[in-house]
Amino acid sequence: xxxxxxxxxxxxxxxxxxxxxxxxxxxxxxxxxxxxxxxxxxxxxxxxxxxxxxxxxxxxxxxxxxxxxxxxxxxxxxxxxxxxxxxxxxxxxxxxxxxxxxxxxxxxxxxxxxxxxxxxxxxxxxxxxxxxxxxxxxxxxxxxxxxxxxxxxxxxxxxxxxxxxxxxxxxxxxxxxxxxxxxxxxxxxxxxxxxxxxxxxxxxxxxxxxxxxxxxxxxxxxxxxxxxxxxxxxxxxxxxxxxxxxxxxxxxxxxxxxxxxxxxxxxxxxxxxxxxxxxxxxxxxxxxxxxxxxxxxxxxxxxxxxxxxxxxxxxxxxxxxxxxxxxxxxxxxxxxxxxxxxxxxxxxxxxxxxxxxxxxxxxxxxxxxxxxxxxxxxxxxxxxxxxxxxxxxxxxxxxxxxxxxxxxxxxxxxxxxxxxxxxxxxxxxxxxxxxxxxxxxxxxxxxxxxxxxxxxxxxxxxxxxxxxxx
Numbered sequence: 001x002x003x004x005x006x007x008x009x010x011x012x013x014x015x016x017x018x019x020x021x022x023x024x025x026x027x028x029x030x031x032x033x034x035x036x037x038x039x040x041x042x043x044x045x046x047x048x049x050x051x052x053x054x055x056x057x058x059x060x061x062x063x064x065x066x067x068x069x070x071x072x073x074x075x076x077x078x079x080x081x082x083x084x085x086x087x088x089x090x091x092x093x094x095x096x097x098x099x100x101x102x103x104x105x106x107x108x109x110x111x112x113x114x115x116x117x118x119x120x121x122x123x124x125x126x127x128x129x130x131x132x133x134x135x136x137x138x139x140x141x142x143x144x145x146x147x148x149x150x151x152x153x154x155x156x157x158x159x160x161x162x163x164x165x166x167x168x169x170x171x172x173x174x175x176x177x178x179x180x181x182x183x184x185x186x187x188x189x190x191x192x193x194x195x196x197x198x199x200x201x202x203x204x205x206x207x208x209x210x211x212x213x214x215x216x217x218x219x220x221x222x223x224x225x226x227x228x229x230x231x232x233x234x235x236x237x238x239x240x241x242x243x244x245x246x247x248x249x250x251x252x253x254x255x256x257x258x259x260x261x262x263x264x265x266x267x268x269x270x271x272x273x274x275x276x277x278x279x280x281x282x283x284x285x286x287x288x289x290x291x292x293x294x295x296x297x298x299x300x301x302x303x304x305x306x307x308x309x310x311x312x313x314x315x316x317x318x319x320x321x322x323x324x325x326x327x328x329x330x331x332x333x334x335x336x337x338x339x340x341x342x343x344x345x346x347x348x349x350x351x352x353x354x355x356x357x358x359x360x361x362x363x364x365x366x367x368x369x370x371x372x373x374x375x376x377x378x379x380x381x382x383x384x385x386x387x388x389x390x391x392x393x394x395x396x397x398x399x400x401x402x403x404x405x406x407x408x409x410x411x412x413x414x415x416x417x418x419x420x421x422x423x424x425x426x427x428x429x430x431x432x433x434x435x436x437x438x439x440x441x442x443x444x445x446x447x448x449x450x451x452x453x454x455x456x457x458x459x460x461x462x463x464x465x466x467x468x469x470x
Contacts, residue, residue: 004111011058013046014146015174022051028145029092029169030207042202043143044107045090057089058147061115062103062138062445064125065381066356066413068326071442072135072165072186073230073262073301075311076346079321080328082356083163084131086122087138087445088147089114092169093201095190097234097272099440102447104139113447119151126160128387129410130355133183137165138445145174152181161349168211169203175214183349184226185215188264191231191238192246200237209250216255226347227255230262230301235275239266239282241289248290248298257296258345263287265302267440277376284308297345302441304378305420313337313344320344325378325416359404362391366428371436373423379416379439380425381446387411388431394422414439 015028026033026041033041035048045057069081091104098104103113126134134155141148141164152162163184170178178185189212190197194205212229219225231247233239244263251259263286265278283300287308290298300308304325311321318339322329336343371380384390387409394402394417402422415425416439427434437446 010047010049010054010056011146013053013055015171016046016053018051022048024048024051024053026053027171028174029142030171030204031092031169042094043090043092044105045088045143055144055146057144059117060089061117062087062113062447063115063383063412064117064122065445066129066131066408066410067135068328068414068416069133069135069163070309070323070326070328071414072137072163072184073188073264073299073442074163074184074186074226074228075262075299075309075321075323076228076260076297077184077226078133078347078349079311079323079330080326080354081133081350082131082354083133083135084122084126084129085135085137085445086117086141086151088141088144089139090143091140092142093140093167093203095201096270097200097237097266097268098270099267099444100139101270103445110447119147119154122151123155123158123160126155127158132159132350132354133161133163135163135165137163140166140169142166142168142170142174145177149177149181156181167201168208169201170207170211172211172214175211179215179218179223179225182225184228186228186230187212187215188230188232189247190234191243192250193238193243196238200234209254213254216259228260228262229255230264232264232266233278233283233286234266234272235268235278239278241286244286245289245293248293248295252294257294259295260297260299261290261295262299262301263290265300265441267302267444269440280306304376304417311344311346313340313342315342316340321346324420325418326414327416327418356408360391360407362393362405362428366391366430367433368426368428369433369436370424370426373417373425374438377438377440379414379442381412381414381437381439382408382427383412383435383437384410384429385432388429390430390434391428393426393428394418395424395426396421397423 016024016026019025022037024035035041037048040047047054065085067085136148161183164182165186168187197203197205263283267277280303287298296314300306309323391407393405
């Protein structure tokens with residue numbers, strides 16, 4: 001691995017102390033790795049260089065992607081808001097079911113899947129594309145702490161907000177640093193069973209829960225920060241009501257009934273492919289049980305088109321935000337239910353909607369390609385070699401248009417079927433023909449190598465590169 005090009009440069013790291021014989025102790029995450037000279041910690045991206053800790057993944061990223069805030073299990077903050085998603089290399093956990101293993105497991109990262117960016121270039125890209133929020137996501141932003149904080153701080157200076165999507169295996173002092181620059185925390189709790197964490201993630205449960213309580217405590221003390229939780233329900237591991245209800249009960253005891261909870265569907269991946277995807281019926285049952293236990297806002301994630309991704313008033317059950325794919329329509333009236341006027345805790349930080357997906361007139365004569373959604377795979381990433389204007393139109397199976405033509409100029413962006421009728425999308429491009437990568441789940445970052453091994457269930461077989469588009 002040391003011969004990989006992406007590992008050959010580094011930046012000084014924070015969150016460490018020097019110990020004996022030029023060893024260092026990393027205190028970014030609760031592993032507290034003791035790292036010998038020229039060796040890396042558990043995450044594979046924090047290295048002892050001449051007796052000082054260095055970050056070998058600073059400014060090294062998977063391609064940045066324009067998505068929607070709902071992809072990060074955030075439903076109570078600016079519904080439908082476009083985000084710029086940034087993921088990096090390495091992870092402080094080692095889950096055998098990892099859905100982003102091609103980048104989270106540093107020893108498996110291929111040079112051609114790595115992009116090189118700076119805080120300034122990220123912020124400028126967001127400004128150029130009218131994007132008002134950065135999302136730190138995919139593998140896990142904990143191991144990217146220095147770059148995340150530097151970029152988030154610069155983004156805030158330009159009026160851009162920050163979202164942190166993480167398994168949150170991180171120390172209290174590092175969380176304090178994040179609280180200075182983050183607007184949203186979306187935390188994935190794998191299980192409320194410490195044995196699950198030790199066996200499956202190679203971590204521990206307690207630091208995750210303490211980190212969530214630290215963020216919630218900051219909110220109660222006046223911090224202008226938003227918090228949502230999710231629970232990935234892994235087939236054969238924690239997909240039972242006893243386990244799912246532990247998360248709901250813990251939230252009621254330690255947080256409050258208005259903090260949103262997402263029960264998220266799993267797809268087989270990495271080293272855990274001998275099972276099926278999580279049964280949607282179980283996720284619906286878990287949601288109902290959590291609501292009956294006392295939580296007000298519980299959602300089902302990674303199930304396309306379920307009404308359980310909508311927001312309903314907990315008092316009168318009126319639909320207040322409708323969601324399908326990445327499309328969200330709000331019916332709130334001055335932040336309240338339009339029927340009974342019960343306040344709904346959904347933050348709307350901007351008075352005007354984003355300009356990113358406004359309808360467009362399609363120029364004549366552009367070459368085009370067609371991508372069909374297959375079975376349960378209802379989303380895709382579209383990647384261009386250069387930031388050229390690209391127009392897209394959703395269609396029915398027989399080619400009838402669904403909705404208006406829209407335009408994107410981003411290098412990489414996500415598209416998701418916006419209605420049951422939209423079974424394909426036609427892409428009109430002005431530069432080189434783009435690549436299309438299927439997205440199995442909303443927080444999954446697809447690369448060529450990973451796609452060939454993922455999603456073997458529900459009669460949706462993997463496809464080769466040249467079969468992806470017509």
